[in-house]
Amino acid sequence: MLDRNVFTWNSIISAHIHNRDITKARHFFDSAPFKDSVTYNTMISAYANTSSLELEGVKVFSSMQDTGTPFDDFTLTTMLNLTAKLLVLSYGKQLHSYMVKTANDSNSFTVSSLIDMYSKCGTFDDALRVFKGSSGLMDLVSKNAMVAACCREGDMDMASELFWRFSELNDTVSWNTLISGYAQNGCLGKALELFVLMGEIGMRWNEHTFTSVLSACSSLKSQKHGREVHAWILKNGLCLNPYISSGIVDMYCKCDNIEYAELVNASTGTENVFSVSSLIVGHSSRGDMVEARRLFDSLKEKNSVVWTALFSGYVRLRNCDAVFELFLDFNTNETQVPDALILINVLGGCAIQAALHPGKQIHTYMVRMGIKLDERLRSSLADMYAKCGEIEYAERIFKRAPCRDRVMYNSMIAGYAHHGYENKAIRLFEEMLERSITPDAITFIALLSACRHAGLVELGYKYFASMKQDYGILPxxxxxxxxxxxxxxxxxxxxxxxxxxxxxxxxxxxxxxxxxxxxxxxxxxxxxxxxxxxxxxxxxxxxxxxxxxxxxxxxxxxxxxxxxxxxxxxxxxxxxxAGCSWRWIMKLAKDQLLMQILEGVHHFCHMPNHKMNVVHVVQSQWFSTMKKEYLKFSAPWSGRHGKFYQTVAMLQFYEKCAIRLVQSSPESQNGLPTRINGDFIEDGKEDALLNDFSQHLRDRMMAVPNPE
DNA sequence: TTAGGGTTAG
Structure with a gap:
């Protein structure tokens, strides 16, 4: 071309982008002798729409400022779009400020982009303010963006009210937005009703509609509805769309028809990581971890959802060794830092196994890697510490949390209940109510568990009745x-x-x-x-x-x-x-320190004339010192030290037994302890008893021939 | 020549 100008350069850049060759586009962008706003806008937009290259878009925007190229509406809306994708609210606010200052905030494109950006960055109120302040500039896209924002916020009443206002203008996107909103907020029946209504008024369903409706069928676990939708999809030849096919696979998995799910997945002939994730969960919920693992291994590319699917399968089946081994695999094979859900599962494994040391290591790892703690992670940590016997740690995490949600309260109430602090559990429940956090079924299990341990019949009954009366929760x-x-x-x-x-x-x-x-x-x-x-x-x-x-x-x-x-x-x-007999445990515990601990516990539990039981041993300073020593000298946590978990788990197990033993001790009244941390040793005799025990230990150790 | 809203798995 002899006569090249900025238009032709922009066109060739755009052509490469449409051809999905961003490298070539960038090459032409860099070598273009003329650049105007359109040149920059085109390149920013291309990066904004390419996953993992979004930050390049920010850099191009920056160079646009360096070269003094003016911004226009296109630049600003594209950048808002990019901001929404990167979830950086501060960028969005700066752009908005600039738009207000330069009077660039008043067309329907900027309005819809602002609503979308604020909503996706999590500030619904700002989105609503933009929406309310721009009634004259409102078009259908902006209205749809606002309906979507309401759905994200979970305010389905507002979403529905907006949707039905000027409903004659609604297009397919409007309908799809509301259907998906209902499906995601658990209003599954309404999602299906709206889907039917959409068909009845002659609005065409498309792949977005079906994806949301399939998701509703999955959540409903309604194979009847799911199969009807599947039939329609087959008739209309939409079954090769990856969103739809994975939706069908997921629906059959959730409806426990794994055979159909497998058939549908195989019929697409391509690898779909969404379908495989659903299948992994499907197989693991049936207890078939072999097949789940096979599917996992068959994937060429694994993302964190797939990893989590497998982790949660092992956690569900309480196969904690597999959880820990998988975590080692993850760290060996992946360069990425594990995300919150993976960590939550690994912490869940520690909690089941009462494996304090691994749990602490994960916690330390999180601190070291600078992983930001959200409510879910804090709850998991508190739960892990509580279940591993470290109620003080759990308490510390709970108290330091900047905000506490229901799950966090539930973990802590359950923790207190299990550790015999009923009063604290009950006080926390009251605090929860004062802070207007609504309890759920799990809260009441924790609370009733506290009452159960403390023998609080009347209070227990009060809570039990209140569940249904005050909160509409069916026991x-x-x-x-x-x-x-x-x-x-x-x-x-x-x-x-x-x-x-x-x-x-x-x-x-x-x-x-x-x-x-x-x-x-x-x-x-x-x-x-x-x-x-x-x-x-x-x-x-x-x-x-x-x-x-x-x-x-x-x-x-x-x-x-x-x-x-x-x-x-x-x-x-x-x-x-077989239960764990003392003899068996002794055999397992080869190292001497653990032997000492276990023998000590064993000895005191079988001393007929002493008013001492496993509780006292476990609560004694001696036990705690021994345990600390043991942990100090044991091998650091790694996959090869399965025995180490077993022994640590055993120590934790004794602590749990201790609490139970107090409850069933003959000193208690009506099967309940007079005091949870009851002192059955006569005052002032503890030292004498422990000395006696140490002497006994020494005698025993002398009698045992040195294995060396 | 460039821009805005709706979809799937843990």
Missing amino acids: EIDHYSCMVDLYGRTNCLDKAVELMKEIPVKRDAVIWGTFLNACMTNESMELAREAEESLLRIEADNGARYVQLANVYAAEGNWREMCRIRGKMRGGEVRKL
Whole structure:
């Protein structure tokens, strides 16, 4: 071309961008002898629309300022779009200020971009202010942007009100926005109704519509609706769209029809990371981690969602060793820092295993990597520390949190309840209410659990009744179990019996087991036998239940009945997983320090004349010193030290046992401790006892031949 | 020659 000018240069740059060759476009951009605002706008826009190159767009914008090229509406809207993508509110505010100063804020393009930017950067009120202050410039796109902002905010009433105002102007995007808003905010029935209505008024459905509707079917777990939608998609040849095909796969996974999900995924013939993520979750929720792992390994590119899908599968099945090993894999194979959800899962693994040391290491790692703590991470950390026995750490994290949501309160209330601080748990619940945070079903499990441990029958009942009356939460089986346990432990067996009859949901093995314990502590063999039948009907293959039953009869010396149960166990060829006997634990604990700790605990638990039990040992200074020493000298955490987890977990386990032992100690009243941290050692005798113990230890150690 | 709103998995 002989006569090149700025228009032709801009055109060739644009052509390369349309051809998705951003490198060539950049080459022409750099070598262009003439550049105007359009040249810059074109390049910024190209970078804004290319994932992982967004920051290049900011750099081009910066060079635009350096060269003194003036901004126009196009520059500003493109930059707002880029800001929304990068979620940098401060950029957005600077752009907005500039727009106001230069009177560049008054066309429908800038209005819609501002609404969108503020909404995506999380300041809904600013979006609303722009919307309200620009009524004369409002067009359909701006209105749709505002409806989308309301949906993001979760204010579906406002979204709906806006949608239906001048509804004759609504286009496909308007409908899709509201349908997706309903689907994402859990108003699934409304999403489906609107979808049907859309068809009835003659508005055409497109791939966006179907993606949202499939998501609604997935959340509803409604295969009936899902299959109707699938059929329509097949008829209209839309099934190869990756958004739609992964939506179908997800729908079948959520509806537990994994065979169909596999078929649909295979029929597309391409790798779709969304479909595979859904399949991994589908297989792992059926307990098939082998297939989940195979799918995971088959992916060429893994993102953090896929990693999390696998992590959460292992956590769900409580396979903590696999969680820790996977975390090592992650750190070996990925250059990226694990995101919040991955860390939450790993911390969840630590909590299940009561693996304090690994948990602390993850916490330290987070601090070192400068990972910003959000509410979810703080809650996970507090939960991990509470479940690993470090309630003070949990408390510290809770108190330092800049804002506390419901999950955080739930973790802490449960933590206090498990550690025997019922008053703190109850006070925290009251604080939660004062701060207008609405409790949910989980809050009440934690709260009832606190009451259960403290024998607070009346308060427990008050909370139980309040759940439904004040908060509209229907009690689930776990809430009933807490109440049955509470009644059982406080000599109110009649109330437990009554409650068992009232339960509107299916009674599971846990509640029958709880009820059986209640019968046992209240010495009602007749009721125990009834419970036995129900329990064995549900869990005929669980050996632990047979042993529990046998123990009920053994406790009252009813050997005939006990033999009958043991006979049933043999007849049904049921086995109970072996518990950890002291001997076995000693064998496992090869190193001497741990041996000392365990022997000490063992010794004191079996001293007939001392009023000392595992509680005292575990609470003693001696135990804590020993444990610290042990942790200090143990190998640092890594995948090769599975044994280390086991031993640390055991120590934690003893602490938990300790709390239980207090509750069932003969010193307690009505099966409840007189004091949770009860001092059963006579005052002033602790040192003598510990000395006695140390002497015993020394004697034992001398008697054991040195393995070296 | 350049710009704005709606979609999927943890």
